[in-house]
Amino acid sequence: MSTVRTRFAPSPTGFLHVGGVRTALFNYLFAQRHSGKFILRLEDTDRERFVAAGVGQIVEALDWLGLKPDEGFWINEGQHQNIEYIQSERHKNGAYQKYADQLVGQGLAYYSPTTSSELERLREQAKKDKRPFLYRREADKNNAQHAAANTPVRLDIAAVKQHSKSVVNWTDEIRNTFADNLDHVEDFIIIKGDGFPTYNFANVIDDHDMGISHVIRGDEFISSTGKHALLYDLFGWQRPKFVHLPVINGTDGKKLSKRTGDANVLDYRDKGYLPEALLNFLALLGWNDGTEQEIFSPSELTQKFKLSQLNTSPAVFDSRRLNWMNGYYIRQLKLGDLLERVKNFWPKQAEKFGDDYKKSVLKLVQERLKYFAELPELTMFFFVDLPVNMKLISEHKQLKKLSKTELKKLLEQSMDVIKVSDFSHNDLSQKLNELLQQTGQKPVVLFSLIRIATTQAPASPGLADSLAVLGKDRAVRRMEGTISAI
Numbered sequence: 001m002s003t004v005r006t007r008f009a010p011s012p013t014g015f016l017h018v019g020g021v022r023t024a025l026f027n028y029l030f031a032q033r034h035s036g037k038f039i040l041r042l043e044d045t046d047r048e049r050f051v052a053a054g055v056g057q058i059v060e061a062l063d064w065l066g067l068k069p070d071e072g073f074w075i076n077e078g079q080h081q082n083i084e085y086i087q088s089e090r091h092k093n094g095a096y097q098k099y100a101d102q103l104v105g106q107g108l109a110y111y112s113p114t115t116s117s118e119l120e121r122l123r124e125q126a127k128k129d130k131r132p133f134l135y136r137r138e139a140d141k142n143n144a145q146h147a148a149a150n151t152p153v154r155l156d157i158a159a160v161k162q163h164s165k166s167v168v169n170w171t172d173e174i175r176n177t178f179a180d181n182l183d184h185v186e187d188f189i190i191i192k193g194d195g196f197p198t199y200n201f202a203n204v205i206d207d208h209d210m211g212i213s214h215v216i217r218g219d220e221f222i223s224s225t226g227k228h229a230l231l232y233d234l235f236g237w238q239r240p241k242f243v244h245l246p247v248i249n250g251t252d253g254k255k256l257s258k259r260t261g262d263a264n265v266l267d268y269r270d271k272g273y274l275p276e277a278l279l280n281f282l283a284l285l286g287w288n289d290g291t292e293q294e295i296f297s298p299s300e301l302t303q304k305f306k307l308s309q310l311n312t313s314p315a316v317f318d319s320r321r322l323n324w325m326n327g328y329y330i331r332q333l334k335l336g337d338l339l340e341r342v343k344n345f346w347p348k349q350a351e352k353f354g355d356d357y358k359k360s361v362l363k364l365v366q367e368r369l370k371y372f373a374e375l376p377e378l379t380m381f382f383f384v385d386l387p388v389n390m391k392l393i394s395e396h397k398q399l400k401k402l403s404k405t406e407l408k409k410l411l412e413q414s415m416d417v418i419k420v421s422d423f424s425h426n427d428l429s430q431k432l433n434e435l436l437q438q439t440g441q442k443p444v445v446l447f448s449l450i451r452i453a454t455t456q457a458p459a460s461p462g463l464a465d466s467l468a469v470l471g472k473d474r475a476v477r478r479m480e481g482t483i484s485a486i
Helices: 017-033 051-063 088-092 097-105 116-128 157-163 199-209 219-235 265-270 275-283 298-304 319-332 334-340 348-352 355-365 372-382 404-419 423-438 445-454 462-468 472-485
Strands: 003-008 036-041 108-109 153-155 167-172 176-181 189-191 212-218 242-247 248-250 315-317
Touching: 003 017, 003 212, 017 036, 017 051, 017 212, 017 242, 017 275, 017 298, 017 404, 017 423, 051 265, 051 275, 051 298, 088 199, 088 348, 097 108, 097 189, 097 199, 116 275, 157 445, 167 219, 167 242, 176 219, 176 462, 189 199, 199 219, 212 219, 219 242, 265 275, 275 298, 275 319, 334 355, 348 372, 355 462, 404 423, 404 445, 404 472, 423 445, 423 462, 445 462, 445 472, 462 472
Parallel strands: 003 036, 212 242, 248 315
Antiparallel strands: 108 153, 153 189, 167 176
16 A cells, blocks of 8 residues: 555534544544554635634644644644645635636636526526526626636536546445436536635645545545546546545434534533543444454554444444443543543532542542533532432432431431441441441431431432541531431
8 A cells, every 4th residue: 555645624614523523533543554644634715604713623622632633734843833734825825726727728617707696597497497407608698718806617517528528437445436427517616706716626636735545534525526536537636545434323313413412522521521432432433343342442443443344324423322431431540640630620619628538539439420520410518518408308219208207316326326436438337237237227218318418419429438538527417417407
């Protein structure tokens, strides 16, 4: 295989979402596996929809995920913007117009002065005639031969057919061969009225100029690839290998939407998902190494990734699976590393507590964390006395059967035993088991009551563990508060 050069070419018309990240990931993995180059290019020629903040978000997201390009408009050191990889800058330097002029000079393209209102009239006429609308050069009232202000340039399909062929055959590396009949292709625009190139034109020129060997992108571009292959042939350039990735659907079977997970990728960072977990999850949306393995380190993904293992059927974005995978990665972290990673996710009340205490809390909840944004809800009671919530008792399936007198008696008995504990885990476990024998209650009754009285939370880690971290003074004070409320 010759030198592999892949590219991720986002258009900043919004923020980078998970579908785009998967495309970047597969390009990155393929280049890494073959000791090639991964290029980041900014396709910003759609000036009407351009979102300036989207540029920084792309860089920030890829940096967080560790998908750093070997070349591109973002260079690792200092995030320098290299204009060679920004389409709007290449446009200023005439990178696209010269090729449009070449096609015009060969009689394969022309300046099309037809106005938008005239185009709409032609479309409406085609509807009335019950025929598909395909714009052709003969529709122009004035066949312009030279550039004019706000005049787009179109490829002349009739001239192209005479020049070369009427069917464009091209191959997708995982979907086999396609044949696009030019009789069904209109004279498509290559330079817009504002002077900027269209996507169909610019991406071909950029990929050629940058020596891209493999174009790996979403399957929404399949319908346009015949046009791209045609342009390569008209210029006499070698085509890259085309690979179109399967669509990502939500669990509802429909194309992924914001509601089903297609959010700004930095939202996942801000909720406390680990980048390595998100990349692992996205890698499995459309790729499988042929085994049952689900957990892959970044190095394993690079080592195992092959284009031949890509699927063509839709992938399913299941947020429950992502949560499971992220929880798995969280459980593998050493406590010190976890403490560092969650430093911005603690409840505000945790500020006055030291790292040793926070580590003891993390040790208890690490098994239950699916993402870091859950931390406040899971740990708040470790840092502040919450108001007594009698609903936790009155709505408990077992505790609601007990009278207030019975509840108070149980708590008073429990408090008497707990007061004489040294509050080590082992001693608390022993004392709690002794309480079960003394009261004759089931664990679901006694332990639930003590847990609610000391945490005022609907759920918590193991009771002895939680009490040991809370300490005797706070535990007893909270139990007294609950007894008073009953």
